[in-house]
Amino acid sequence: MNDEKWYYLLETIDEKFGIDEKTKEEVPEKRLVVEKAIFKGVGGRMKLERTTRAVVMDRQVKFSKRIGGETVEKYVYSDTEKSHRVVLYKWDEERKTWQEIDFRKLAT
Numbered sequence: 001m002n003d004e005k006w007y008y009l010l011e012t013i014d015e016k017f018g019i020d021e022k023t024k025e026e027v028p029e030k031r032l033v034v035e036k037a038i039f040k041g042v043g044g045r046m047k048l049e050r051t052t053r054a055v056v057m058d059r060q061v062k063f064s065k066r067i068g069g070e071t072v073e074k075y076v077y078s079d080t081e082k083s084h085r086v087v088l089y090k091w092d093e094e095r096k097t098w099q100e101i102d103f104r105k106l107a108t
Helices: 003-016 103-107
Strands: 019-027 032-043 044-062 072-092 095-101
Touching: 003 019, 003 032, 003 044
Parallel strands: none
Antiparallel strands: 019 032, 032 044, 044 072, 072 095
């Protein structure tokens, strides 16, 4: 889901239900951004989470065959390409945790 569709989805949720809380966390060492929106939906309290990360272009592994030698992994990330993952959660009052909802089950 690209940025334009994500912000359109957030606007639609805000118009229909109202967003209670919106957060954005960045993890620079992993080139990761997590955006969360919590709202009261039809099924109760819900959370929509979008994870954006840079695409890994190459993985370089350096190692030694000697005993006690160390292994070093280095990832090469793309500056332009990103991958996005969107997950919907529902608050479970009994367990006091967020339960992931499968989008495929919602379509049927």
